[in-house]
Amino acid sequence: MALPKDYAINIQGVRMELNIDGNAALVTASTSGMGLASAEALAREGANVAICGRTPERLTQAREQLADVGEGDVLAAEADVTAPDDVAALVEATVEEFGGLDHLVMSAGDPASGRFLDTTNEEWIGAMETLVMSVVYTAREAHAPLEESDAGTMVAITATSAQEILDAAALSNSMRRAVSGLLETLAREFAPEIRVNEIQPGPTETESLAGVIEDAVERGDYPDYETGLADWATDAPLGRVADPQEIGDVAAFLSSPRASYVTGASLPVDGGTIRS
Numbered sequence: 111m112a113l114p115k116d117y118a119i120n121i122q123g124v125r126m127e128l129n130i131d132g133n134a135a136l137v138t139a140s141t142s143g144m145g146l147a148s149a150e151a152l153a154r155e156g157a158n159v160a161i162c163g164r165t166p167e168r169l170t171q172a173r174e175q176l177a178d179v180g181e182g183d184v185l186a187a188e189a190d191v192t193a194p195d196d197v198a199a200l201v202e203a204t205v206e207e208f209g210g211l212d213h214l215v216m217s218a219g220d221p222a223s224g225r226f227l228d229t230t231n232e233e234w235i236g237a238m239e240t241l242v243m244s245v246v247y248t249a250r251e252a253h254a255p256l257e258e259s260d261a262g263t264m265v266a267i268t269a270t271s272a273q274e275i276l277d278a279a280a281l282s283n284s285m286r287r288a289v290s291g292l293l294e295t296l297a298r299e300f301a302p303e304i305r306v307n308e309i310q311p312g313p314t315e316t317e318s319l320a321g322v323i324e325d326a327v328e329r330g331d332y333p334d335y336e337t338g339l340a341d342w343a344t345d346a347p348l349g350r351v352a353d354p355q356e357i358g359d360v361a362a363f364l365s366s367p368r369a370s371y372v373t374g375a376s377l378p379v380d381g382g383t384i385r386s
């Protein structure tokens with residue numbers, strides 16, 4: 111018997127008391143989806159939060175949404191995380207605005223989907239930039255200010271494909287593993303000053319997943335959106351896809367001193383989908 115969707119909705123907007131009031135957080139790729147949900151969770155706990163994205167209108171909308179969530183300050187900056195100069199300017203602006211940096215949460219865009227023989231060289235390079243190099247650039251720039259903090263943390267949002275191969279996802283299956291290896295390396299190299307952890311979400315009802323389902327409905331693969339959404343939850347023992355806040359809350363927890371002995375961890379937040 112599936113848990114009702116209300117199960118997730120009932121925790122909407124509820125504070126966890128994570129002891130990060132007044133801390134400075136930067137969340138990348140965060141005008142939508144799990145990045146925005148992580149920014150909201152950190153803001154709700156009293157942190158000052160910087161967000162970024164490439165589209166000015168989405169930035170304005172996300173900033174307004176965040177301003178209503180917590181009592182901390184919000185910085186919304188246009189930045190493409192695949193552009194090293196943008197990332198350097200973003201970290202610098204965050205440190206300048208908030209007087210330092212305590213928490214970094216890294217989300218990203220999507221790689222192209224498809225089986226190996228359907229992928230092009232350009233798509234491989236694009237996926238490498240979107241998923242791997244974005245973390246390389248951001249972790250490198252954020253290292254110094256995070257090391258100066260007495261609460262420095264990094265959390266990256268990847269996918270369950272980092273642990274268990276997905277069908278028709280050659281790029282995700284490959285690049286997520288590179289990111290996992292990088293994060294485990296950073297957890298060792300940046301300890302003890304900075305804790306580094308990974309969240310591996312299963313299907314989560316963000317704009318991105320909603321778009322995939324709507325396209326499938328249009329192609330005639332599903333009779334309607336709800337049937338498509340249920341199909342994405344087939345493998346999850348909890349019987350539903352995640353609400354973005356359920357990922358954001360875990361990102362805030364891992365960023366907080368309540369997770370002070372957790373580093374180098376790869377945590378599936380997938381309703382029990384991964385069997386290993």
Ligand SMILES: NC(=O)c1ccc[n+]([C@@H]2O[C@H](COP(=O)([O-])OP(=O)(O)OC[C@H]3O[C@@H](n4cnc5c(N)ncnc54)[C@H](OP(=O)(O)O)[C@@H]3O)[C@@H](O)[C@H]2O)c1
Nearest residue numbers: 139141142143144163164165190191219269313314316318
């Ligand atoms: N949703 C799922 O079911 C699911 C499950 C597992 C893993 N994931 C992965 O989790 C990550 C986030 O997914 P999501 O569903 O939360 O996505 P989403 O709702 O589509 O949000 C993506 C956000 O990232 C921003 N963004 C994309 N590319 C960027 C770039 N190069 N530089 C700066 N910002 C960028 C987007 O804004 P702009 O486009 O305006 O820049 C948007 O704010 C993706 O890597 C996705 O593959 C998703």
